[in-house]
Amino acid sequence: MTGIGPGMGGPDLIIAHLYPDLLRTYGDRGNLITLVRRAEWRGFSVRVVGVTRDERIPARANLVLIGGGSDRLQAIVGPDLVARRPELEELTAHDAVIFGICGGYQLLGDFYVAADGRSMPGLGMLDITTGPGKGRIIGRVRAQATLYGDTFECVGFENHGGRTLLRTSSATPLASVPHGQGNNGADGTEGAVQGNVVGTYLHGPVLPATPAFADALLRRALAPRTKGAPLEPLNDRLEEEAHALARTLRR
Amino acid sequence: MTTSNGSETVFQSVAVDNVSMPAAHSPPPHEGFNHEDGTGAGVATPGGATARARLRDAAAAAAALAAGRLSRTMRAGGGSSLPGVLVESLSPGFIARRAARLADGVVAVSGTNGKTTTASMIRVILRQEGLSTVGNESGANLKRGIATALVDARSNATVGVFEVDEAALVSLMPALRPRLVVLTNMFRDQLDRFGEVERVAELLRGACERLPDDGYVIANVDDPLLWHTVEGFRRIGFGVRRPSVSPTSGAGSPGIDPGAEPTPCPRCGAPLNYEERTIGHLGVVRCTRCSMRSATPDYEARVLIRDGLRSIVLDVAGVPLTLSTGGLHNAYNAAAAIAAAGVLGISPTRSVTALESFRPRFGRAEELQANGRPVWLALMKNPAAAAALIPEIAEDPRVGAVVVSVNDLVADGRDISWIWDVDFERLATAGVPLIPSGTRAPDVAVRLKYAGADPLPASRAPADAIRAATDACPPGKQAVVMATYTAMLDIRRAFLGDRAVRLLDVRS
Secondary structure, eight states, rough: EEEEESSSSSSSEEEEOOOTTTOTTTTHHHHHHHHHHHHHHHOEEEEEEEETOOOOOOOTOOOEEOOOOOHHHHHHHHHHHTHHHHHHHHHHHTTTTEEEHHHHHHHHHSSEOOTOOOOEEEOOOOOSSEEEEEEEEEEEEEEEETTEEEEEEEEEEEEEEEEEOOTTTTTOOOOEEEEEEETSSSSSOEEEETTTTTEOBBBBBTTTTTTTHHHHHHHHHHHHHHOOOOOOOOOOHHHHHHHHHHHSOOO | OTTTSSSOOOOOOEEEEEEEEETSSHHHHTTEEEEOTOOOOOOOOOOOHHHHHHHHHHHHHHHHHHHHHHHHTTOSOOOTHHHHHHHHHHHHHHHHHHTOOOTTOOOEEEESSHHHHHHHHHHHHHHTOOOOOOTTTTOSSHHHHHHHHHOOOTTTTOOOEOOOOTTTHHHHHHHOOEEEEEOOOOOOOOOHHSSSSSHHHHHHHHHHHOOTTTTTTEEEOOOOHHHOOOOOTTTEEEEEOOOOOOOOHHHOOTTTTOOOOOOBTTTTOOOEEEEEOOOOEEEEEEESSOOOOOOOEEEEEEEEOOOOTTTTEEEEEEEEEEEEEESHHHHHHHHHHHHHHTTOOOOHHHHHHHTOOOOOOTTTTEEETTEEEEEEEEESSSSSHHHHHHHHTTTTTOOOOOOOOOOOOOTTOOHHHHHHHSOHHHHHHTTTOOOSTTTTTTHHHHHHHHHOOOOOOBBOSSOOOOOOOOSOOTTOOEEEEEEEEHHHHHHHHHGGGGGGGGGGTTTO
C-alpha cells in the first residue's frame, strides 16, 4: 500500500485506487487526477492510496476507484476483488462512494461472462449482469445523466465487448444515451447507480470534460465532512471548452 | 548472394546464441521458389506465364508511377500510396513477384513504436555494406504503401526492408516472405482499432508462424509480453541497460511511469518485480511466483551518456556508438537494427560505424527552422512515445517552450484518453511555456491544467501554435513540438509545403 499526499493529521478525503498496476486501461488515471485536483482546489486535503492484490483498502476511505482492463487482466484481479465484498460493504455503510469504469463497472455486478464464454462472479454490489455480444461497442458518446440530484451531460468514449443489463429496479441507469450505445446497444441506458455504488462504460476519461460528474461524486464522498453542502464553484472555462468540442465530434 | 556491385558476399555465417545462420553460399531464402501465383506457395508455372507476368508488372508499375506523379503534381494528396493501390489492382500478386526478385531477401519490422526509425537504421547499415535497398521509407506501412515502395524501387535493389503495420503483417507474410521479422515492442496504441494489447500479441504470433523455416524473429527481450509471445520461434533478443538507475519494484511504487502497461507475469499472472525499468513496462523483470525472468539479450545496448533529444552515447558489444538522436527509445531502435544486421552477418562494429551517420527523419525528433528559430519536432503517437520524450525534454535546459499537439483522426487513434496516462506533471515542473494544439487542443489544455501547468491559449492550427512557441521561447533556447501522427504531418506541411506531401495517408 503506497500513499501519496499528506499522510498524517486525517485528510478530508481518502481515495483508494484499486489495482493501479493492472486496471489502468487508457486514461482511467485521468478520473483520479480530476477528483484529486477538484477537491484540492477547494481546499480539501486529499490522500490517494493505491491498493493492489493482497493489500487492504484503508478503513477510512471515502471514495474507491476501480478502472478497466482486458479480459485477461479482469480474470487476474477477479478473485481478489470478489473477496473484498465485506471490506467494500463496510465502507459503503460508512457512506463511502464506489466508482467503477468499464471493467471495474462490470466486476461490480453479479457476474461477468467473458468473450471466450468463461463466467466469473462479480462483487454483486450492483444489480447488473454482463455477457458477451457480437462485436465490440466502440465510439464517442454523449449521455444525459442524473446523479444524486444533479443532471448533466457526459462526454466520453466507449470501447467494450460486454453487454450489460440492469437486472432489478434497485439499480437505476446513470444516463440515457441519445448518442452512443451505452450498456448494451439496445435499451438506450448507460451505466448504473445503486446507492453509493456508481458504474459507467465511459472512458475519455469521462470526468475531466464532465466536471459536473466529478463534482457529484465528490460531494457525495465528502458528505461525512461537509454534511452534503454544495461545493464551491470553480473556474471551469477550459473544461467547458473541451466539453463543447466533444459535443461537436462525430461518433 | 551478392552486393549491388556484384563482388562480395555480405551475409556470412554467424553464430548467435548457439543458433547458426545459413552459410554464406547457401541459397537466399527465396531462391528456388516461384511466387507467380502471388501467394508464395511455390507452384511452378510455365516460363511463358512468368514472362507475361513480368511484362504486366512492368506496365502496371509504369502506369502507377505516372498516376502517382500526376496526383502529386495536382496536389490531390495520397501520392504516397496511390501507385501501390493501382499496381495491385492492375497486376494482382505484384508484391509477391517483386519481393521474390530481391536476391538478398526481405526484412520486416513491426511492433507498436519505433518501426520507422528501426527500419531506417537497418537500411543505413545495409547500404554501407554496398547493398541497394528498397523500403517504405515514408512510413506508409500497409499493403499499398509497400506496393508503392516496390513500384518506386531501383531495378538493382537486392534487399527489402519494410516496416509493416502490426495488423497487416500476417496477411503480408506470404507475399513478402521475410527472412527476418523484427518486433520492436507492444504498447497500447489505437485501442479503438485493436481492442486490447493481447490482440496485437495474437496478430504478431500469427505472423511469426508464417516465417520460413530458416527465418528468425528479432524481438525486444525487455518487453515481457512480447518476448513471451515469440516463445517457441527461432528468436534473437535485444535490450537496453542503463547501469546507473536504481531498481524499482512493486505494483504501487511511486515513481513508476503512469503510462506503463499493466504487466502481470505473462506466464502465471503474478506481479513482476522490476530490477530495472527503461520506458513504460520495458525493463528487466523477475516473476514473484514462477521461474519467469527476463532473458539476457543477445544484443545489448548499454547507455553511457544521455543528452536530451539531441544525442545518446551507447556501448554496443564493447563498441561505443554516438547516435545523433537522443532518448532511450532510440537506444532500443539501434539495438534492434544492430541485432537484425548481426543475424544477416554484419558485425556490430560495422553497424555502429554506419549508425554514427544516422540522422532522424520524418518527425522522429528532427530539427526544423520556424520563424528564424530552431524547432525540434518529435512524434508522440502514444503514451509510450511520450514517456520516452518527456524526461529528455523536461531535463534539457536548452528547451524554452513546448507545443503539445494532439489530433484524433483514425491514424492518431480517435480515443484520446491516453493523454491522461502521459506524465505531463513532469513536463509541468520544467516551468517552460506550454502551448496546447491540434484538433483536440482544448482537451490538451485541460490535461496540462490538471498536471499543474498554466498553459498558454490553445492554438488549434499548427503554424499558430509554433508561432506562439517561438514567441514565448527565451532567446538562445529552442522550441519543442510533441505531436501525434497526423498533427506531425500537419506541422510538416505547414513548414515544408509540398515536400511533406509524400507523408499523406500513411494509414487509412
